[in-house]
Structure formats: structure tokens, C-alpha cells
Amino acid sequence: MENGNATNVIKTSFKNLLIEIVDKFHMAPLVCESDQMVGQRFQTSVEIHDNVVEGGKIELYSSCTKKKIEAEQKAAKITIEHL
Numbered sequence: 001m002e003n004g005n006a007t008n009v010i011k012t013s014f015k016n017l018l019i020e021i022v023d024k025f026h027m028a029p030l031v032c033e034s035d036q037m038v039g040q041r042f043q044t045s046v047e048i049h050d051n052v053v054e055g056g057k058i059e060l061y062s063s064c065t066k067k068k069i070e071a072e073q074k075a076a077k078i079t080i081e082h083l
Contacts, residue, residue: 014076018046021083032075034068042068044075048082058082 022030031047041064048058060082062074 014073014080018076018080021080030079032072034071036068037064041066042071044068044071046075046079048079 018030021027028049032044034042034044037043043064044062046060048060049056060075060078062071062078065071065074
């Protein structure tokens with residue numbers, strides 16, 4: 001506590017939240033892939049089926065990060081925002 005003010009931080013696992021959403025709404029399984037990029041950077045893609053586009057699949061990508069888990073979380077967040 002600094003200057004009498006408490007700071008609360010809540011961390012959310014977007015990856016776990018995405019899994020719950022897919023399960024709850026009986027969506028088609030997602031295809032997630034993590035790739036190691038040049039210079040020890042990681043990027044994760046998530047492929048989802050889009051009912052708006054006939055037979056369509058949408059592939060969403062995270063930005064490049066230094067840690068694989070960060071890339072996975074960013075990709076999951078982007079996917080949730082898209083849904």
C-alpha cells in the first residue's frame with residue numbers, strides 16, 4: 001500500500017476464457033499454433049470457423065512476443081474480441 005491507496009490487479013487468462021466460451025456455446029474446436037520466429041520471438045495463430053462466411057475460416061494472429069505464453073494470450077484475446 002502506497003500513500004494509503006491499495007491497488008488491486010486481476011489477471012485474466014484469455015486462453016482459458018476462450019476455451020470456456022467455445023465449450024459453453026458448442027462451437028467448432030479452434031486450431032491454435034505457436035511458431036517460433038527469428039530472434040527468439042513467438043507468434044500464435046488461432047483458426048476459427050466463421051458462420052457468416054460460407055465454409056469460411058478466419059485465422060487470427062498475435063503480435064510477436066518474447067514469450068510463447070504471451071503470444072498465446074494475445075491471440076486468445078484477439079479471438080475473443082472477434083467473436
